[in-house]
Amino acid sequence: MVTKYRIVLVDDHEVVRLGLKSLLEHRENFEVVGEAASAREAVEQVARHRPDIVLMDIRLPGASGIEACEEITTQYPNTRVIMLTSYAEDEMLFSAIRAGASGYVLKQIAGEDLIKAIEAVGKGEALLDPAVTQRVFQEVRRAVKEEEASAFANLSQQERHVLMLVSEGKTNREIAKALFLGEGTVRNYVSSILSKLGVSNRAEAAAYAVEHNLKEYL
Template sequence: MERLRPQVVVMDIRLPGHSGIDACRDITARWPETRVIMLTSYAEDKRLFDAIAAGASGYVLKQIDSDDLVRAIERVGRGEAVLDPTLTPKVLQRVREAEHSRPETAFRVLTERELEILARLAEGKTNREIAQELFLSHKAVRNYVSTVLQKLGMANRTEAAAYAIHHHLDEYLSKD
């Protein structure tokens, strides 16, 4: 490898006694200009995302025909990324999940008042306690809770509280 300095390496994800993903990580760390295409028969999410994280520029399944493989090598050689089309939905779903897990995205549909209500739900407060703290009527709090649940697509206040905790609402609110 040191002597040849290939522009593109096509590597099986499973190597005897070594992981192709580890080898990809080593290659891209040592020779950042070298691109790696992982060639595999596995369409598993974990291996796909591990390969991407390791620096792979391409991930193709072994069912690819030889002409398509040559085109993939050429594309990666030009600096493009190549992904087997059957795996694209998995990548898109993962990106969507990552985007929705970011606090600024997770709570963007809520107003400031609704965020205050959700924060108190996450603390386990009742509608009456929330009403007293925020100087609102019990009915207003009930309406806010319903709106929060509807906007977040939650079935109940426990689910909303878990969502708030999981997405670090407290950290999100402390940034302001």
């Protein structure tokens, strides 16, 4: 038995909606149950029809498609939203993801690829247009780097060096020799590091250093 997806189309251009409707209704597993030209109409159509998927433009008169997406995904969690847009702007992309969109597709997409995207989202997958996927990975990597860096924000450069040697299993005497410091000074550094990191012993400090890639922040 063919799984049939009930779809609401949201775009303020009637010609675009007609084109999408014509494309989708040629497939036996798609049924366009509603159309909307604004964010408010989109929410109303979803409330009325409880579709499986909303195909929504980001740029709409009044409230944006992103605002409508957030409202829909919050109130109707079984409805998945695909943002269909002419824009590959980073802020829009990440705003759409934060709003709960399951897909982000550029309008330049080929018809057959759009069909596949809708089917993928209908099956519960998340989907990004290949043109923006690399940006997501770059943003994720940047966010990870920021989080890692913040993990050592309270440590001085010297404390980071001491922590690095602690993570390598060095004793206070060995650290003192390597950094040309007094053993008592190293002991004070280690005590300060444990306090700042909120850990109770050298082993925990070493594990923390490894987990947050201390080597990259020396």
